[in-house]
Amino acid sequence: MQRRSLARTIAAVSALGLTGALGGCGLGTGSSGITLELIAADYGTGVDDSSKKYWAALTEEYEAEHPGVRIDVTVHSWNDVDREVKERVDAGDPPDMAQIGAYADYAADGLLYKADDVLSIPVQADFVSQLATAGQIAGVQYGMPFASSTRVLFYNKTLFEEAGLTPPATWDELAANAQALKEEGVKYPYALPLGPEEAQAETMQWLLSGKGGYTDTMGIYGFDSAQNTRTVTWLKDELVGKGLTGPVAPGELDRADAFAAFTAGDVGMLNGHPSLVGMAEQKGVEFGTVPTPGASGESRATLGVADWMTAFKKSGHRDEIGDFLDFVYGKDQVLAFSRDYDLLPVTTSASRVMARSAEDEKLRPFLDQLPTAELYPVGKTSWADVNAEIKQRIGKAVSPNGSPEDVLGRLQATAVRAESAR
Known part of the structure; x- marks a missing residue:
């Protein structure tokens, strides 16, 4: 635990000093021959805008700064991704990370790292509060929001x-x-x-x-x-x-x-x-x-939806997973993904940029709804x-x-x- 605490402290200092850059960049550098496997969902509508392109660019940038770590990303359609992950879990071979539609069952079975096991304090604190809360079971966060939207x-x-x-x-x-x-x-x-x-x-x-x-x-x-x-x-x-x-x-x-x-x-x-x-x-x-119209006036709340990043314990690569996810949730990465796929940022830092940017004006009506959004009860198994x-x-x-x-x-x-x- 002392090594983990020190690593998280280093990552926290890095994130504070390099906003939107590589979080905790020293953590994975000393590792040798580590491959992290991520199964992710495809938010694109075809080959031209497939999420494969997003992950390829992101992992190339990360690996250039972490020569001892390789990120192996497999992207599946939303029709298949949850089933693919479940089959891997049922076979006793979960990926290191999965970006999917639900997390509660895996958390209840003790298969997931808690968010504060893998993320630095600044990164975890940067999640939009409603989304962070929706990722919790009994007050403990297991689901890390990855993409969000309102109606x-x-x-x-x-x-x-x-x-x-x-x-x-x-x-x-x-x-x-x-x-x-x-x-x-x-x-x-x-x-x-x-x-x-x-x-x-x-x-x-x-x-x-x-x-x-x-x-x-x-x-x-x-x-x-x-x-x-x-x-x-x-x-x-x-x-x-x-x-x-x-x-x-x-x-x-x-x-x-x-x-x-x-x-x-x-x-x-x-x-x-x-x-x-x-x-x-x-x-x-x-x-x-x-x-949204309501029975007697504007609706008091709108629907909020989030998809989730999960980190599985099986491989034991907690430090390496945490360092990579700190990078994934950097401000620039979150903004790029949100803009590529017309989604809302899951972090406060990226949301603030979007709220002020003329480039994102078309998403502002949805962003304005996020403070009153209510999410599905995804914390229930x-x-x-x-x-x-x-x-x-x-x-x-x-x-x-x-x-x-x-x-x-x-x-x-x-x-x-x-x-x-x-």
């Missing part, structure tokens, strides 16, 4: 101008706008993607706007709360039931298809994350964004099972013969069973 309401400016509309601030205004857009022949007045791809995001965004959510203030699941039931019932009756959500049933509409319809000019309004900005710009769609159940069931709640009370009650029962089984 705002996108609207098609051209369609709104043609219909003489202004952006909504309340549910009633949203419904009235959707009705006007429908009368103008808009294919999807409001796109409501409750299909299995990412139904959990659209659902939580709406529940938050109705002053509810997946959990209460004590972190206890509350799917069947009065607020949540009221919200889903309103969606069923006032949007879906009145034909304001387009030709595809919400339970069959995936987010990717909704985004594609928006960039084709066929959607009046939908909830979206930062990457939709670039997609719409590439297609020449004139759009605007506003905070039950979340994976509950998340899967939301994706399969929630679309049925707003179907013609669906019952919000019944579906939310079933989700609550699933959540309770999953919690008790852990």
Whole structure:
């Protein structure tokens, strides 16, 4: 422990003295023949912008300053990365690091280093507070946020101008706008993607706007709360039931298809994350964004989403992992990644730069939402099972013969069973 404490102190001094540069650059230099394996997710849309390019440039820079350390990065699509890591873990051969969608199960099984085992104090303290908290189990941080986003309401400016509309601030205004857009022949007045791809995001965004959510203030699941039931019932009756959500049933509409319809000019309004900005710009769609409408005014909270970096204990390369991650979370590296993929920085230092930079103006509406964002209950080991159940069931709640009370009650029962089984 004395060696580790000294190493962390050296890394802390380096980070304080060289903001945005190599953190703790002396730590890995003395190592000989160390290879660290990282499995990462791909945030790109194809070969030209694959995350492979980001990691190749980053590791080349790191290895040039650390000749005794090699970083072996394998990038998988989001459809495969979590499964790839799980298979490696189940086989008893986890990578040194994995950048994935969840961490709680691995932490609960004692497989992960704590954040303060590997990161220097300045780097760990630089995480945006909401994201750092979401990475904790019982007050101990295991999940290190790697990428984040929030949600705002996108609207098609051209369609709104043609219909003489202004952006909504309340549910009633949203419904009235959707009705006007429908009368103008808009294919999807409001796109409501409750299909299995990412139904959990659209659902939580709406529940938050109705002053509810997946959990209460004590972190206890509350799917069947009065607020949540009221919200889903309103969606069923006032949007879906009145034909304001387009030709595809919400339970069959995936987010990717909704985004594609928006960039084709066929959607009046939908909830979206930062990457939709670039997609719409590439297609020449004139759009605007506003905070999510709520039942009686602007929503008190928006959905925040984070992906996680994890460090596995199996190899025993704690010092080398920590030194590399200190570099990964340098201000310049975090900014570069966020800008490359239209995401929000996970560190305060990079967020401050983005908030002041004209270059990042298009991401500012999302950045402004981060202080009030609420994240999925990813610190619960039950979340994976509950998340899967939301994706399969929630679309049925707003179907013609669906019952919000019944579906939310079933989700609550699933959540309770999953919690008790852990």
